[in-house]
Amino acid sequence: MNAQTHRVAGHRLPRRDGVGKVTGKHVYAADFKLPGMLYGKILRSARAHALIKNIDVSRAAAIAGVRGIITAADIPQVRYGTAVRDTTVFATDRVLFMGHAVAAVAATSSEIAERAIEAIKVEYQDLPALYDPEEALTSDIRIHPDWETYKALPIISRKDNIAGQARIHVGDVETAFAKAHKIYEHRFTTSLQHPGYTEPRVATADWDANGIVTVWCNTQLPFDTQTTLAEILDLPAARVRVTVPGIGGGFGGKLRIGVEHFAALLARKTARPVKVMSTSEEELTAALPRQASIVLLKTAVDKEGHLLARSGRVIVDCGAYAGSGPGTAAIALQVMAGPYKTGALAFESIAVYTNKVHSGSFRAPAGPMANFAMESQIDMIAKDLGLDPLEMRLRNVVKEGDPGPSGETHTSVSIEECLRKAADAIGWHDRNPEPGRGKGIACSWWMTTGGSSGVYVKINPDGSATLVSGAVEIGTGAITGAAQVLAEELSLDLTDINVTGVDTQAAPFDYGAQGSRTTFSVGNACLAAAKELRRQMFELAAKQLEAPIENMKLQDKHVVAGNKSISIAELARISRLAGGGLIAHGTAISPAPPYDPARVKNHPLPVWNTPSYHAHAVDLSVDQATGKVTINRYVVAQDVGYAINPTYIEGQIEGGVAQGIGQALSEEIVYQDGRVMNANLTDYKMPTAMDVPEIESIIVECRSAAGPYGAKGVGEPPCIEPPAAIGNAIAAATGCWPNSLPMTAEKIAAAMRARHP
Amino acid sequence: MNRKILNIVVNGESHQLLIEPHWTLLQVLRNEIGMMGTKENCLEAECGVCTVLLDGRAVNSCILLAGQAEGCSITTIEGIGDPEHLHPLQEAFIECGAVQCGYCIPGMILTAKSFLDEHPGCRPSREEIREAIAGTLCRCTGYRKIIDAVETAADRIALSGAKQ
Numbered sequence: 001m002n003a004q005t006h007r008v009a010g011h012r013l014p015r016r017d018g019v020g021k022v023t024g025k026h027v028y029a030a031d032f033k034l035p036g037m038l039y040g041k042i043l044r045s046a047r048a049h050a051l052i053k054n055i056d057v058s059r060a061a062a063i064a065g066v067r068g069i070i071t072a073a074d075i076p077q078v079r080y081g082t083a084v085r086d087t088t089v090f091a092t093d094r095v096l097f098m099g100h101a102v103a104a105v106a107a108t109s110s111e112i113a114e115r116a117i118e119a120i121k122v123e124y125q126d127l128p129a130l131y132d133p134e135e136a137l138t139s140d141i142r143i144h145p146d147w148e149t150y151k152a153l154p155i156i157s158r159k160d161n162i163a164g165q166a167r168i169h170v171g172d173v174e175t176a177f178a179k180a181h182k183i184y185e186h187r188f189t190t191s192l193q194h195p196g197y198t199e200p201r202v203a204t205a206d207w208d209a210n211g212i213v214t215v216w217c218n219t220q221l222p223f224d225t226q227t228t229l230a231e232i233l234d235l236p237a238a239r240v241r242v243t244v245p246g247i248g249g250g251f252g253g254k255l256r257i258g259v260e261h262f263a264a265l266l267a268r269k270t271a272r273p274v275k276v277m278s279t280s281e282e283e284l285t286a287a288l289p290r291q292a293s294i295v296l297l298k299t300a301v302d303k304e305g306h307l308l309a310r311s312g313r314v315i316v317d318c319g320a321y322a323g324s325g326p327g328t329a330a331i332a333l334q335v336m337a338g339p340y341k342t343g344a345l346a347f348e349s350i351a352v353y354t355n356k357v358h359s360g361s362f363r364a365p366a367g368p369m370a371n372f373a374m375e376s377q378i379d380m381i382a383k384d385l386g387l388d389p390l391e392m393r394l395r396n397v398v399k400e401g402d403p404g405p406s407g408e409t410h411t412s413v414s415i416e417e418c419l420r421k422a423a424d425a426i427g428w429h430d431r432n433p434e435p436g437r438g439k440g441i442a443c444s445w446w447m448t449t450g451g452s453s454g455v456y457v458k459i460n461p462d463g464s465a466t467l468v469s470g471a472v473e474i475g476t477g478a479i480t481g482a483a484q485v486l487a488e489e490l491s492l493d494l495t496d497i498n499v500t501g502v503d504t505q506a507a508p509f510d511y512g513a514q515g516s517r518t519t520f521s522v523g524n525a526c527l528a529a530a531k532e533l534r535r536q537m538f539e540l541a542a543k544q545l546e547a548p549i550e551n552m553k554l555q556d557k558h559v560v561a562g563n564k565s566i567s568i569a570e571l572a573r574i575s576r577l578a579g580g581g582l583i584a585h586g587t588a589i590s591p592a593p594p595y596d597p598a599r600v601k602n603h604p605l606p607v608w609n610t611p612s613y614h615a616h617a618v619d620l621s622v623d624q625a626t627g628k629v630t631i632n633r634y635v636v637a638q639d640v641g642y643a644i645n646p647t648y649i650e651g652q653i654e655g656g657v658a659q660g661i662g663q664a665l666s667e668e669i670v671y672q673d674g675r676v677m678n679a680n681l682t683d684y685k686m687p688t689a690m691d692v693p694e695i696e697s698i699i700v701e702c703r704s705a706a707g708p709y710g711a712k713g714v715g716e717p718p719c720i721e722p723p724a725a726i727g728n729a730i731a732a733a734t735g736c737w738p739n740s741l742p743m744t745a746e747k748i749a750a751a752m753r754a755r756h757p
Numbered sequence: 758m759n760r761k762i763l764n765i766v767v768n769g770e771s772h773q774l775l776i777e778p779h780w781t782l783l784q785v786l787r788n789e790i791g792m793m794g795t796k797e798n799c800l801e802a803e804c805g806v807c808t809v810l811l812d813g814r815a816v817n818s819c820i821l822l823a824g825q826a827e828g829c830s831i832t833t834i835e836g837i838g839d840p841e842h843l844h845p846l847q848e849a850f851i852e853c854g855a856v857q858c859g860y861c862i863p864g865m866i867l868t869a870k871s872f873l874d875e876h877p878g879c880r881p882s883r884e885e886i887r888e889a890i891a892g893t894l895c896r897c898t899g900y901r902k903i904i905d906a907v908e909t910a911a912d913r914i915a916l917s918g919a920k921q
Contacts, residue, residue: 014851021859022847024794024834028860031793111779196896198798198806198860248796248860249896280799475858475897647854647902654899655857681803681894688891689900694883 008487009709012647013494015480017246017473028246029218030202030277037204038067040266040276041113042259043103043120044286045095048355048674049129049143052093052102052122060105060119065112068270069120071103075265076234082256083604084152084163084322086144087358089232089261094127096143096320097355098675099286106266106274129355129674133294133317136161136352143320143353156326157602163318164326164351166603168333168405171344176309180300184381188297188373190723190741191668192317193290195362196659196686199248200283201258205266206273212239213264218247220254220474221512226504228257229264240264243503250474251659252361253288255514256323284679288360289669291328292317295373297336305385305392309344312336314370316351321358325351328365330603335370335720337405339415339445339613340396345405355674361514363656364446367720368663372741375442375724380737389728390423390441397443406607407596412712414639414702418615419443421637421698426617431732436624437632438732442724443615447608448704448713449515450590453522454508457486457529459537459582463557463569464496470510471522472502476715477648478518484644485523485708489530490568491554508585516713519644520610521588523708529586536582537571544574590706610704612712614638616657616721622733627749629665629730636721637698641712646699649714653697656718662687664723668742765826767792768836782826783807783818786833794834794863805893808864809833815871834863837870845917846870849910850903857897865893869907878918880911 020026057069072090079085091100103120107113130136130143143161144150152158157165177183203217213233219225222242230237247254259276266274278287297312314332318325329349336347382392397415404410423441431439456468467486473479483497490496500507510522537559538552547561558565575582595607619633636653643649666685670677678684703710723741731737736751760775767790774789783800786792786809795818796806802817809818810832838844843851846866850856872881872889881889886907887900895903 012854014854015856017859018851018856019840019843021856021862022834022843022850022866023838023840024792024863025840026859027793028796030797031787196894198804198858198894198896199796200798247858248798249858251896277797280801280803477857648857651854651857651898651902654901655897656899658899659896680801681799682801686894686896688894689887689904690891692899692901694901694904695899 006488008494009484009644013484013645015477015648016483016497016499026246028199028248029216029244030199030248032204032216032245034204034206034273037273037275038106038108038270039110039113040104040106040262040274041110041117042101042262043117044282045091045098045100045102047095047124047126048098049127050095050124051127052091052095053125054123055103056121057103059121060116063112063116063119065108066105066116067108067272068106068266069103070265070269078232078234079150080228080231081322082324083156083326084150084158086150087321089265097357099357100320104262104266106270131354131356131671131674133315133352133354136354137350143355153604155602155604161353162350163322163353164329166330166333166349167601168337168345168347168599170342170405170599173309173311173344173346176344177300180308181303183298183300184377185298186377186380186739188295188376188739190293190369190372192292193362193663193667194284194287194669194684195251195253195289197249197251197253200278201254201287202277203260203263204273204275205263207267212241213267214241214243215260215264216243216245217260218254219244219260220250220472220514222472222502222504223470223509224512225257225260229260232261233264241503241505243501244472245501247472247474250513251363252365252514255361256288280681281679284669284684285676286357288323289357290362291325291359293369295370297373297377299377299381301381305382305387305395307340307343307396311346314349316349317354317356318351319354319356319358322351323358324361324365325359327604328361331605332366332370334405334608335367335444336374338374339398339443341398341402342405356671363659364716364720367444367446367716368660368723371442371444371720372723372727376727376737376739379728379731390419390428393419393443406600408593408607412641412702412704413613414700415443415445415613418613418637418639418700421700422615422617422635425635425696425698426619426633428617436733437621438729439617439619440725440727440729440732441615441617442721442728444717444720445611445613446516446713446717446720448520448610448612448707449517450592450609451511451517451521452587452589453510453525454585454587455522455525455529456508457533457584457586459533459568459572461569461573461576463567463572464498465490465492466498466500468500468507469522470502470507471518472513474513476518476652477645478513479522481519481644481648482522482526486526486530489527490533491557516715520707520711520713521590523644523711524588525586527586527708528588529584532584532586533582536584537568540571540575540579541566610706610712612639612717614717614721616725618725618729620726620729620733622730622748624752627745627752629748631661631693633696634693635696635698636718637700638717639700639702639712640714641704641707642701642710643699644711649699650697652714653718654695657695657722658687658692660719660722661692663741664726664743666742666744761824763823764828766830768833776823778824780823781819782821782823785823786818792833792835796860796863805868806861806864808867808893810867810871813871813874815868834867845913846910849906853902853906853909855898855902855906861893861895865890865895865903868893873911873914878915880915883908
C-alpha cells in the first residue's frame, strides 16, 4: 500500500551501506589504526569482593615495550553513571566483582601488554560477597558502603544495596483481591544474557596539540560517550571528540562507555595513540549484559477470566554497579501491565547490587523478563479456568482510548489485530497436532523512546543530498530508513542521499541509536530539514523563474511552478555562488504524552511514547526423552505504524526473535561462587543457523500520530515475546510450565519426569 | 626476535613477508597485508567472522598459524568482487536484505562460497545451506535472509554454469 502512495518510502530498497559491507570496504571501529599506535590491555580482578591491599606494577613496567601503566591512583577520582553515579574507571580500594578493572597497560604490541598484565601483582583481602539478589535485600553486607554520598537522578529512590525502586499503583488492589473469583501467584526467574554483537567493544584514542582527545569507537551513543568521557577525564565536553567509523552490532550493549575511557587515559599517559579491544572473555565477564531477574506476580480474575487486579514485584540483579538497572527494573512495570485493561495494579521494581558483572540495556530492557512472567501466567490462568489462551487475551486487551497503566490514553491500538493474525497464521484451532507438539502465543506492547534528534542536510551541486546525523547506523537500516524519508520529501532517489559517519565535533546532537527510536526520530528531523530546504529552494526558484512561491512543488528533482521548472542541482549551484549553499538544520522531539503522576512513583520513564503492539505464535515439538525443543514454525504480527522499508523491518523481526529464542532456550552467563563458568562462545550458546527456524513476519500498519508517515518504533519489540510464547508452547506440548529461563532441555526433561515419574 | 620468511598468495598477489612464528593468518592478513575485510572477534574459532579461503577451502584464520599457510593461496572478501564487479553472492546478500551490521558478512559470504564451490552446479536445499553456514554466528539477522541470499546466488551461479 505504501509503495503506491510514496515513491521511495515504503519500498524495499537496498541499504546505503550494503556494498561496503559485502566487499569488506566498510571500516569498523575494530579496523581503525593510527601510526605508532600502542595496544592497551586491562587487568581484571580475580576476586569477587575483596580489599586491595597493594598493587605492584614494577615487574610489568620493566618489560621491554611497555609504555605506560595506570591504576586508580593515577587518574581523576570521578564517579559516573546514568541513574546513579556509583561507577569508577578502576576499582579503588575494593574490587566488587570478578572482572572488575584494576589496572591498564599500554605496550607496543598486544602480546607485550598481555604479558605485562600478568606481571602486575595485586594483594587482596577477601570480603564476604553477595551473589543472590534476594539475599542482598536483607544482608548486612554493603556492596557500596558509601552509597549515600553518591549523586543520582533525583527521581531514583535508593537504600543500602537497593540502587533504585519504583512503583506503579492504580486503583484499590486489596478490595479487588477480596472480591475475586480466583487468585493466582507465581514466581519466575530469568538469566543474565550477553548482547552477542560480533564486533567486540573497541576504541582508539589520540590527543592532539590543542589538548583535544579524539576517540574512534563503536558506541551506540556518541554524545553520551562524549559527556561521560569528559567527566572521567575532567575536561570540558568540547575537548572530547567521539567518532564512530562503523559498528558491528550493539543491541543496547554498546550504549554506555565500554573501553573508550581506558584508551583515552592510556593515550594521555603515554602521549601516543592507544587502541583497546575487549576479548571474548572480557565480553562475557565484564561487559553490559541483560540483567537476571526474579518476578513475583499475583493476579485476581473473575469467572470469565477478566483481569481484576494484579500485584507484583520485579527484582533486577544490577551486579556491582547500578548501570541501567534502576530504569530497566522500572520499565518492567509497564511491561507487566501489558496491553491489557489495567484494573487495579500494585507493582514494585527493585534494582539491587550484587558482586557480579554490572549490567546494561540489552534490546527491550526488561521486556522479555516481565513479559515471560506475565504471559506465562495468563496461560496458566486460562488453563485453570478452562479458557482458550487466545480468548482469555482477547477478553482483556485494551481498545482505542482505554487508559494505560500511567493514566495515559492508548491510541492507534492494534493488539487484537496482531493477536488474531498471529493465531490464524500458526493454525491456532489445532493447538496439539500430535503428542509432544504444542503451540503457544504471547503478546506485548512497547514504547518508541523519545529524545531529540538533529540533522543537517546539504544539497550538493550535482543535485544529491548529504545527510549528517548524530545517530549511529548500528546495522538495523535505521539511517537508510531516515534517508528514504528525506529522499521522498526532496523528490530524490535513495541513491541520491549520501550518509556520513558520526563525529560529535561536526554532527548535530542526537539522543542515540537506542530505544526503537532512530528511524522514527531521525526520520522526523529529516521531514523538518526537507521542509526548510523546500523553503530555501522555492525562494531561490521564485527569483530564477520569476514565478510565485505559491503552488510551487518539488517533482522529479526539480522545482516546478506551472509550466516552468529548474533542477535542484541548478539551484544548488546558484546558491553556492550567491547564497552560501543550500543547507538546513532539521530537528525533532517527541514529547511524552499526558499521564497521571499519582500512579507512578520514582520511575525514570513514567509514561511511554507512541507505543507499538505485537503478538508472537510458535509451533514446537519437545523430545519426550531428552526435553530438547525443536521449533517448527514461528510467526510474528507486529504493528510498525508505517513500514518505511519492509525488508529491514523483517530483518529486525527475524533477528530479534533469534535473540529471544536464545534467551528462551540456551543463553545464560552462568555464575558459580562469583565466577563466570562459560566465558567463551562455545559454552555461551547463541543460536546458530541450525537453531533458528524460518521466522514469518506479518507487518501490521496502524499509523501513529507522531512518527514519519505514521511509523512506530520497530527494533526492540521482536525480542520481547519469544520466551513467553515458547514457554506457553512447551506447556501445551508437555503439560509442564517452565518458570525459569533459559528453558534448557535438562530443565524440561526434569519437569516432565517430575510430572510422570 | 626470530622472524621467518612466509611466501603466500593473497587474492592472486604474491607476498614475501618476515613474520613472527606465533602470528596467525588473521594477524598477517589484517596487520601486514591490510586486508581489513577479514574480521576479528573471538580469536578462538568459535564465531567464524575471520573465515577466509585457503586453497579454496573455508578456514578460521584466527587460529591458523600464518606459517601453516606457506605456499598457499588465500582468498579474502576483497578477492571475490569489488563494488563495480560484485560476486553473485555479494549481489544476493544486498538484494535479499541479508546485511545488517555486516560484521559477520565477509566470513559468511566466504563460507557460502566454499560450500557452493565444493558442490558445483548444484542447487542446495535450505537445510543444506543452514548446515553449511552454521559455523558462523550472526546476531542481527536470524539467518533467514542470509539463507535466501545463498539460495539466490546458488541458483544464479548454477544457471550461468549451465549456459556456458
